[in-house]
Amino acid sequence: MTTVAIPAEAAVRPRGGKAHAFFALLARDLRVARRDLVSFSIRSIMQPALFVFVFAYVLPRLGSHGGASPFGATPPGVPSFSTILVPGLVATSIMVQGLLAVTAPLMMELSYTREIEDRVLAPLPAWGLGIEKITAGAVQALLAGLLVFPFVLLIHAKGQAPVLDFSRWPLLVGVLLLASVFTSAFAMLLGMVIDPRKLSTIFAIIIVPMTMLGCVYYPWAQLSSIRWLQYIVLANPLVYISEALRSALTPEIPHIHVWILLLVICGGIALTVTIASRAFVRRVVD
Amino acid sequence: MPDLAIQTIELGKTYRSHGGEARAAVNGLSLEVRTGELFALLGPNGAGKSTTVGILTTRVKPTSGTAKIAGTDVAADPVAVKQRIGVVTQHNTLDRQLTVMENLEFRGRYAGMSTRQARKRADELLEVFSLTDRAGALVQTLSGGLAQRVLIARAIAHRPDVLFLDEPTSGLDPQTRVNLWDILRSMRTEGQTILLTTHYLEEAENLCDRMGVIDHGKLLTTGTLAELKEQVGDETVLTFTFSGATEELAGKAQHAEAVTTAEHEGQVLRLHTKEPERVLEWTLQTAAELRLPLQDVQILRPSLESVFLSLTGREYRE
Numbered sequence: 001m002t003t004v005a006i007p008a009e010a011a012v013r014p015r016g017g018k019a020h021a022f023f024a025l026l027a028r029d030l031r032v033a034r035r036d037l038v039s040f041s042i043r044s045i046m047q048p049a050l051f052v053f054v055f056a057y058v059l060p061r062l063g064s065h066g067g068a069s070p071f072g073a074t075p076p077g078v079p080s081f082s083t084i085l086v087p088g089l090v091a092t093s094i095m096v097q098g099l100l101a102v103t104a105p106l107m108m109e110l111s112y113t114r115e116i117e118d119r120v121l122a123p124l125p126a127w128g129l130g131i132e133k134i135t136a137g138a139v140q141a142l143l144a145g146l147l148v149f150p151f152v153l154l155i156h157a158k159g160q161a162p163v164l165d166f167s168r169w170p171l172l173v174g175v176l177l178l179a180s181v182f183t184s185a186f187a188m189l190l191g192m193v194i195d196p197r198k199l200s201t202i203f204a205i206i207i208v209p210m211t212m213l214g215c216v217y218y219p220w221a222q223l224s225s226i227r228w229l230q231y232i233v234l235a236n237p238l239v240y241i242s243e244a245l246r247s248a249l250t251p252e253i254p255h256i257h258v259w260i261l262l263l264v265i266c267g268g269i270a271l272t273v274t275i276a277s278r279a280f281v282r283r284v285v286d
Numbered sequence: 287m288p289d290l291a292i293q294t295i296e297l298g299k300t301y302r303s304h305g306g307e308a309r310a311a312v313n314g315l316s317l318e319v320r321t322g323e324l325f326a327l328l329g330p331n332g333a334g335k336s337t338t339v340g341i342l343t344t345r346v347k348p349t350s351g352t353a354k355i356a357g358t359d360v361a362a363d364p365v366a367v368k369q370r371i372g373v374v375t376q377h378n379t380l381d382r383q384l385t386v387m388e389n390l391e392f393r394g395r396y397a398g399m400s401t402r403q404a405r406k407r408a409d410e411l412l413e414v415f416s417l418t419d420r421a422g423a424l425v426q427t428l429s430g431g432l433a434q435r436v437l438i439a440r441a442i443a444h445r446p447d448v449l450f451l452d453e454p455t456s457g458l459d460p461q462t463r464v465n466l467w468d469i470l471r472s473m474r475t476e477g478q479t480i481l482l483t484t485h486y487l488e489e490a491e492n493l494c495d496r497m498g499v500i501d502h503g504k505l506l507t508t509g510t511l512a513e514l515k516e517q518v519g520d521e522t523v524l525t526f527t528f529s530g531a532t533e534e535l536a537g538k539a540q541h542a543e544a545v546t547t548a549e550h551e552g553q554v555l556r557l558h559t560k561e562p563e564r565v566l567e568w569t570l571q572t573a574a575e576l577r578l579p580l581q582d583v584q585i586l587r588p589s590l591e592s593v594f595l596s597l598t599g600r601e602y603r604e
Contacts, residue, residue, distance in 0.1 A: 113377075116379075118379040
């Protein structure tokens with residue numbers, strides 16, 4: 001090693017603003033995500049695609065051939081199961097992939113590797129870094145939702161096609177964006193409070209009940225025959241995302257009023273973003 | 287850039303335990319490091335070195351006093367300070383998801399470089415730090431020494447005014463450590479202001495313009511090596527271990543000629559002197575008269591270690 005020359009142009013030192021730092025950090029997270037795109041896609045698509053394959057293709061086919069199946073041909077006037085499933089499965093993908101994409105890496109960076117110390121030194125307030133992490137997570141959650149869309153839309157038996165209404169597309173776009181941010185902020189909050197050693201247990205404890213009781217496979221209104229359950233599931237954030245997508249895609253199917261849904265999701269975002277970014281600042285600044 | 291690269295005035299950081307008990311990690315620390323200096327902060331474990339560096343690098347909030355980097359207050363404008371500093375922390379905080387090249391590139395981009403500028407700068411650094419053939423390697427695959435080189439290269443990617451290195455060579459093999467010293471020396475020649483904390487006294491002796499000794503969160507003294515030696519009066523420290531209590535011997539030693547100070551604790555007697563040969567002879571003779579068998583003797587000539595010992599009253603622990 002001869003010299004660590006700091007070249008003459010050193011005089012022209014970068015003086016980027018906070019926004020520049022924010023987008024550079026986002027670019028870093030997205031580059032890492034892009035590298036993982038294939039496995040991310042497979043992870044995102046596999047479960048919902050197989051789900052619609054079995055429930056919207058295999059079982060209806062068995063039923064229509066007189067086999068033992070809960071599904072026969074859908075009587076006219078009754079929505080097909082796939083119509084119920086599309087918003088639910090897209091919501092699940094956003095939620096589950098959002099959790100996986102944000103929580104585990106964040107916990108690693110915060111505790112085990114302490115890599116976050118490097119990111120914290122980017123010229124940005126610590127809360128800005130928290131917001132950046134939420135943004136990067138939201139992009140991945142949104143991508144997971146979009147990836148799943150064509151599969152749940154197209155995989156079904158004859159006569160089982162989902163009946164969707166895309167005329168309310170601005171609402172659909174808005175709900176997808178809000179749901180992604182909500183998920184990401186919620187995931188970050190979990191990353192703050194969970195003990196890293198218990199991560200896989202917590203995921204198992206959270207994700208399964210969340211999806212089974214997240215109004216994914218049935219609209220919330222139908223739970224009216226099981227009153228107590230109908231109220232309990234309101235604690236589940238996924239319920240609001242599933243129902244909001246339902247209000248955008250299948251307005252014909254009874255759902256919670258769209259304004260209530262948007263209010264809950266926006267309130268949830270405000271609350272989780274505030275708590276998560278505060279907790280984040282406390283973790284990275286001593 | 288202002289004349290003072292680092293300035294702290296009565297800096298303090300008090301932690302509260304869950305029981306509400308207060309513990310001062312940094313306690314009224316006032317320090318000045320000039321632009322272009324290579325300054326070492328020396329102190330035993332738990333002396334407050336890392337907390338001080340933590341405050342100066344915006345990762346720890348001070349509870350009292352002020353700290354400035356090139357005139358900018360650390361607590362008031364941490365974002366501006368982050369723009370001006372490069373930091374090598376104690377643990378390896380390289381971005382494990384990125385390659386060596388990308389680690390350098392993104393550090394530049396975070397600090398405001400365009401992608402093109404940042405890549406150009408990264409290429410330069412790879413070259414200078416002899417890392418070009420590892421540019422595409424993921425950082426997990428690097429040895430400790432290589433990882434440390436990347437950490438330092440990354441810390442200066444955005445050309446900071448002040449570079450902080452917290453125990454940069456602990457855990458490295460001697461050869462790698464000497465290589466790093468070369469790197470630091472040449473950066474110093476280029477005019478880079480550097481503050482390092484270290485466990486190794488020889489590191490401070492070999493590298494630094496000035497150094498500060500810190501203990502219990504306070505700065506005990508600062509100066510060049512020569513100045514520090516002068517401060518403790520060029521004394522040799524003789525440390526004897528006997529197989530019995532040294533109280534009586536210490537009492538006599540206090541009045542013995544050529545002994546400046548005598549300290550004792552159990553079987554250990556420590557004498558400070560400018561005439562070590564004479565004091566050694568006297569001690570052996572007197573101990574024999576007192577029938578006190580000698581087990582061990584250590585002679586510490588005036589050095590940073592003896593300075594350290596007389597200031598902190600503790601052996602330097604590595």
